[in-house]
Amino acid sequence: MRAVHFCEACGKVQPPAPVDYFAFFGLPRKLDLDVAALEKDFYELSRKLHPDLNAQAGTQEQEWSLQQSSLLNDAHRTLKDPIKRTQYLLKLEGVELEEQSKTATEKARSTGEIKKQIVPPELLAEVFDLNMQLEELRMQKKMGEDDPALIEEIGNQKHDLEEKQEALLHELQGRWKVWDGMIQRESNGQPVSDEERRQERDKMVDMLNRRNYIRNLVRDVNEVLES
Amino acid sequence: MATDRIVGIDLGTTNSLVAFMQGESPVVIPGDDGSNLVPSVVALDENDQPVIGNAARKYLTETPERAVYSIKRLMGRGVDDIQEELKFFPFRVAEDLQAGEVLRIKLGDKKLGEKTFTPPEISALILRQLKRNAERFFGAPVSKAVITVPAYFNDAQRQATKDAGRIAGLEVLRLVNEPTAASLAYGLDKKQNGIVAVYDLGGGTFDISILKLHDGIFEVIATNGDTHLGGDDIDNLLITIALDDTLGDLGLDLRHNAEAVQAIRNAVIEAKIALSSQPSVKLDVNLPGGKRYLREITRAQFEQLIQPIIDRTIGPCKQALKDAGLKPEQIDEVVLVGGSTRIPKVRALVKELFHREPHTDLNPDEVVALGAAVQANILGGGSEATENMLLLDVTPLSLGIEVAGGVTDKIILRNSTIPASATQFYTTQLDGQANVAIHVLQGERELAKDCRSLARFDLKGIPPMAAGMARIEVKFLIDANGILHVSAREQRSGKEAEIQVQPSYGLTDEQVEGMILDSFDSAEEDFRQRQVIEARNEADTILAALDKGKKSPAWGHLTTDEKKKIAKMEKALITVKAEDDCQAIRKAIDALNQGTTRLAELMMDSAVSTALKGKTMDEADMGEGPTAPHPMAKAEFE
Numbered sequence: 124m125r126a127v128h129f130c131e132a133c134g135k136v137q138p139p140a141p142v143d144y145f146a147f148f149g150l151p152r153k154l155d156l157d158v159a160a161l162e163k164d165f166y167e168l169s170r171k172l173h174p175d176l177n178a179q180a181g182t183q184e185q186e187w188s189l190q191q192s193s194l195l196n197d198a199h200r201t202l203k204d205p206i207k208r209t210q211y212l213l214k215l216e217g218v219e220l221e222e223q224s225k226t227a228t229e230k231a232r233s234t235g236e237i238k239k240q241i242v243p244p245e246l247l248a249e250v251f252d253l254n255m256q257l258e259e260l261r262m263q264k265k266m267g268e269d270d271p272a273l274i275e276e277i278g279n280q281k282h283d284l285e286e287k288q289e290a291l292l293h294e295l296q297g298r299w300k301v302w303d304g305m306i307q308r309e310s311n312g313q314p315v316s317d318e319e320r321r322q323e324r325d326k327m328v329d330m331l332n333r334r335n336y337i338r339n340l341v342r343d344v345n346e347v348l349e350s
Numbered sequence: 351m352a353t354d355r356i357v358g359i360d361l362g363t364t365n366s367l368v369a370f371m372q373g374e375s376p377v378v379i380p381g382d383d384g385s386n387l388v389p390s391v392v393a394l395d396e397n398d399q400p401v402i403g404n405a406a407r408k409y410l411t412e413t414p415e416r417a418v419y420s421i422k423r424l425m426g427r428g429v430d431d432i433q434e435e436l437k438f439f440p441f442r443v444a445e446d447l448q449a450g451e452v453l454r455i456k457l458g459d460k461k462l463g464e465k466t467f468t469p470p471e472i473s474a475l476i477l478r479q480l481k482r483n484a485e486r487f488f489g490a491p492v493s494k495a496v497i498t499v500p501a502y503f504n505d506a507q508r509q510a511t512k513d514a515g516r517i518a519g520l521e522v523l524r525l526v527n528e529p530t531a532a533s534l535a536y537g538l539d540k541k542q543n544g545i546v547a548v549y550d551l552g553g554g555t556f557d558i559s560i561l562k563l564h565d566g567i568f569e570v571i572a573t574n575g576d577t578h579l580g581g582d583d584i585d586n587l588l589i590t591i592a593l594d595d596t597l598g599d600l601g602l603d604l605r606h607n608a609e610a611v612q613a614i615r616n617a618v619i620e621a622k623i624a625l626s627s628q629p630s631v632k633l634d635v636n637l638p639g640g641k642r643y644l645r646e647i648t649r650a651q652f653e654q655l656i657q658p659i660i661d662r663t664i665g666p667c668k669q670a671l672k673d674a675g676l677k678p679e680q681i682d683e684v685v686l687v688g689g690s691t692r693i694p695k696v697r698a699l700v701k702e703l704f705h706r707e708p709h710t711d712l713n714p715d716e717v718v719a720l721g722a723a724v725q726a727n728i729l730g731g732g733s734e735a736t737e738n739m740l741l742l743d744v745t746p747l748s749l750g751i752e753v754a755g756g757v758t759d760k761i762i763l764r765n766s767t768i769p770a771s772a773t774q775f776y777t778t779q780l781d782g783q784a785n786v787a788i789h790v791l792q793g794e795r796e797l798a799k800d801c802r803s804l805a806r807f808d809l810k811g812i813p814p815m816a817a818g819m820a821r822i823e824v825k826f827l828i829d830a831n832g833i834l835h836v837s838a839r840e841q842r843s844g845k846e847a848e849i850q851v852q853p854s855y856g857l858t859d860e861q862v863e864g865m866i867l868d869s870f871d872s873a874e875e876d877f878r879q880r881q882v883i884e885a886r887n888e889a890d891t892i893l894a895a896l897d898k899g900k901k902s903p904a905w906g907h908l909t910t911d912e913k914k915k916i917a918k919m920e921k922a923l924i925t926v927k928a929e930d931d932c933q934a935i936r937k938a939i940d941a942l943n944q945g946t947t948r949l950a951e952l953m954m955d956s957a958v959s960t961a962l963k964g965k966t967m968d969e970a971d972m973g974e975g976p977t978a979p980h981p982m983a984k985a986e987f988e
Contacts, residue, residue: 166565166567169567169740169742170740173740173742173830174769174829174830175524175725175728175729175740175741175830176728176732176740178523178524178729178730178731179729179730179731189769189827189829189830192769192830193768193769193770193771193827193828194771196766196767196768196769196770197770197771197772199767200766200767200770
């Protein structure tokens with residue numbers, strides 16, 4: 124079930140197997156993960172795989188140790204964070220997430236094109252207002268005349284958004300349970316329909332997109348506030 | 351147990367050290383002058399031979415164009431980014447430097463000829479000195495080392511350090527970040543779990559690292575810093591003030607008088623150090639033309655002057671805490687590293703930032719080298735003291751690729767544990783396109799032009815295909831040294847794409863190879879020179895002893911013939927001493943030794959008979975008396 128990283132008998136590092144991050148840690152593709160256990164495993168594997176502790180080994184083993192420990196670190200970093208973990212799993216399931224990145228935002232801003240994005244419908248009015256306020260503050264800052272009332276107002280909005288972000292994370296974690304239940308049924312031999320799988324995936328994609336959108340908005344706000 | 355000793359080296363801006371693990375504790379290896387610190391100063395003597403460390407310092411004041419200091423500031427950088435440096439440091443760069451090329455600096459004077467060196471070559475000379483100190487100490491060769499770098503050093507700066515090691519004849523097993531190394535020395539000492547912040551303010555660089563220590567694992571959580579901030583900046587500020595003073599008060603513009611600037615520099619450094627323990631100090635510098643520069647500085651004035659400089663450490667500290675997701679209260683211990691942390695105002699600032707007294711038990715000058723020695727021990731297989739220890743460090747800067755629109759697409763984020771990797775897929779724009787150009791950057795800014803250009807890669811040898819058909823998988827791997835490696839494979843054909851790297855401000859492998867050979871040649875030459883110097887020293891000792899002998903009553907007891915013979919041998923030794931033949935000098939020394947045996951005996955007898963007359967050796971005013979010159983004895987200077 125778990126990729127073999129080192130020989131149990133002699134302790135020598137093995138060549139890295141082309142496995143996904145879950146398999147690397149010998150974990151099922153479930154989203155609710157015991158982070159403490161993951162940490163413990165991470166440290167134990169680090170002690171076996173890290174290049175520093177294999178510096179006396181042969182060249183081939185040292186090369187494997189470099190590959191293995193970078194895989195270990197990448198896997199640990201991804202699985203430790205709830206959002207990254209979810210995104211990763213969806214990627215394994217073949218889903219491409221929406222381009223909500225800063226890159227697209229900047230590009231849109233500079234070329235004047237309308238950015239490809241989905242504004243969560245429940246936020247439409249709020250986002251419109253906030254963007255107007257940010258524009259106003261940007262202009263004020265250019266003149267050197269920041270209005271403290273406006274700054275406070277924007278600060279409050281930001282706070283609201285951050286709370287929404289948190290709430291979405293909790294909602295997402297709720298969907299994890301559904302997903303994990305599905306995976307469990309599968310491993311028990313009960314079939315799961317493609318349709319059910321797709322629906323669950325789509326729900327999580329939607330949540331991630333909404334949360335990403337809010338996170339980017341908060342980032343934009345911070346940028347203006349701190350400028 | 352490793353047969354080859356691996357040493358730990360702190361290649362500092364101001365001072366360098368070499369250390370090793372002696373039993374259960376790391377220990378610094380002193381130089382042949384008994385000093386633990388080797389000043390990072392390199393000079394060319396009258397014979398264009400390199401002089402390193404304390405011996406080089408006099409060249410800074412006497413013939414500054416033959417010497418260089420703080421070379422670390424130039425490692426891995428190009429001519430465009432050192433313009434600020436050039437204002438305050440007497441680096442003389444070659445005139446014909448191109449953008450992106452490795453720097454070349456000139457040493458020597460126009461009259462007798464200038465030599466050019468790249469920063470890695472200068473650093474290699476310092477490393478070679480440390481290597482020799484270690485070899486002398488062990489009585490065995492040393493070829494492997496762990497070398498420390500500022501945590502905030504970028505890829506080019508790290509590569510330059512590794513190159514310097516290679517040029518010096520050292521296999522650099524690992525580059526370790528300075529604050530992490532310091533934490534190893536601290537952790538080995540304390541053996542406690544907790545969260546530690548390391549505040550490292552050296553001669554030229556500032557690092558702040560936050561680590562989690564648990565069960566022997568030293569895990570860096572976040573790191574930040576400023577690679578152009580340190581004690582040098584404080585010195586330069588004081589020098590500027592002194593130069594302004596002399597211009598204003600004495601009407602002397604000394605800004606281009608290299609000797610005067612160095613004299614002032616020495617004085618301000620002494621003053622700076624004194625003010626850490628005294629409330630005020632007097633600057634007193636002899637200027638050219640017989641004038642004197644006198645100025646009193648109080649600690650209060652000093653602190654006011656340097657506040658803006660040390661305040662620059664606040665931003666990185668706050669960012670590191672933010673990246674770590676920690677509040678200052680959650681830090682268990684703050685460890686101070688670097689000579690500049692001896693300044694009381696710096697300690698006060700640290701106390702204010704972290705809401706606690708910093709830990710000052712460890713010697714801030716030595717702790718990094720000691721930590722490097724611990725890491726060297728771990729790499730060598732470890733010992734009882736280090737058997738559970740493991741360093742998990744991070745990359746300090748985000749790694750990105752330039753994409754359309756001049757924007758940076760970050761593929762590995764800062765503070766990611768290393769080794770770390772990221773995979774990107776590229777394709778071709780045109781039918782039959784055989785190359786893809788990739789521009790890799792380091793930094794946190796959004797636009798490529800605001801980030802540090804790490805390298806430009808050309809993926810070559812892509813099999814001919816229709817546009818957009820090629821699927822090139824490019825893997826970026828940051829190794830345990832924090833250095834980037836790139837590999838690429840075209841997936842459809844399975845062909846490994848050939849990668850041609852143009853490292854920014856760096857040396858190619860061929861250039862480094864060429865420099866290693868040069869170093870070995872001059873190593874031979876250096877060795878030979880050293881033999882000659884040692885022989886000359888011995889000759890001086892025996893000649894001085896002979897002079898004393900001539901003034902002693904014993905001289906009167908020699909026959910005219912004996913005196914003539916001695917005079918002849920003395921003259922022969924003096925003649926051959928001025929030449930370069932070590933063998934000839936030793937022969938002449940032996941001859942004179944033989945020739946003066948009877949004189950020595952007579953001097954001994956006379957001493958004894960004087961003593962028997964009731965006087966002691968001291969009272970008999972015999973001076974040092976005849977002694978066989980010790981092979982390693984230095985010449986005496988009157």
